[in-house]
Amino acid sequence: MDSKRYFIELSYNGTDFHGWQTQPNGITVQECLDKALSTFFRQEVITLGCGRTDAGVHATEFFAHFNLTAISDKQVANSVTGINSLLPYTIAVKRVFAVADDAHARFHATARAYKYHIHFSKDPFKLDRSWLYKGGLDLEAMNQAAKVLLNFTDFSCFSKSNTQTFTNNCKITEAYFEEEKDGLVFTIKADRFLRNMVRAIVGTMVLVGKGDISVADVAKIIESKNRSNAGQSVPACGLYLVAVEYPFIKND
Structure with missing residues (x-):
């Protein structure tokens, strides 16, 4: 029987999940979603996601694709409420829609964007949703360092070791910090990201903000292609996947 391919758009609070991808040692977003859809x-x-977020990482926009057989378009169009009723409150489906049979949630994404949230004062409402940093940071220096990222493509120094990627090259098109009430938000956009890349970048930018390393040192770290030269990865709680772009989807 012929099957049709569909995309599903969702968001989730990653605090209680061991990341997106199904695994034997912990509950994941994909596991919950596949059970609800089935x-x-x-x-x-069985869904295939646009990427693999780590344990504790959140997503305000995430896409996955899957196939269905013998399902009408009307059933799919009216499915969001029913699927949401089967999911925990920490996962919300926004829409389900038909796509071309070869549309791929991971490989056809042309850009992704993340935000990382930092706050400076203890706030119970930001627990597990932002990183509490106790100290001052030089915003101007961090933004100068963030601009350095736009001059490079090989980001091996920010990648988790022993990953099965064919290349560590990424094209970063945006990278900057902005002030918000009692905190900072880092935004970064690229065609692709390596595992742990954003958290390692933020950790390195924080070293610049503290004055431990200079803006010029950031270029040397990237050129070294050595993960041990970059800063430590910041906690997962502050990281959000916020946008995934496709040539065949009009993003609101």
Whole structure:
């Protein structure tokens, strides 16, 4: 029987999950989503996500694709409420829609954007949603260092070791810090990201903000291609995947 491919857009609070991808040692977003979709559509559904967020990382915009057989467009169009009723409150489906049979949530994404949130004063409402940093940071120096990222493509120094990637090259098009009430938000956009890359970049930018390293040192760290030369990875709680772009999807 012929199957049709669909995209699903969702968001999730990653605090209680061991990341996106299904694994044997902990509950994941993909596991919960696949179970809900399989139950609702009454057939086995296996999703493939636009990326793999780590444990504790959040997503305000995330896409996955999956195939269905013998399902009408009307059933799909009316599925969001039913699927959401089967999911924990920490996962919310926004829409489900048909795409071309070869559309791929991971490989056809042309850009992704993340934000990392830092706050400076203890706030119970930011627990597990932002990183509490106790100290001052030089915003201007951090933004100068962030601009350095735009001059490079090989970011091996910010990648987790022993990853199965064919290249460590990424094209970063945006990278900057902005002030918000009692904190900072780092925004970064690129065609692709390496595992742990954003958290390692923020950790390195914080070293600049503290005055431990200079803006010029950031270029040397990138040129070294050595992970041990970069800063420590900041906690997962402050990281959000906020946008994924596709040539065939009009993002609101």
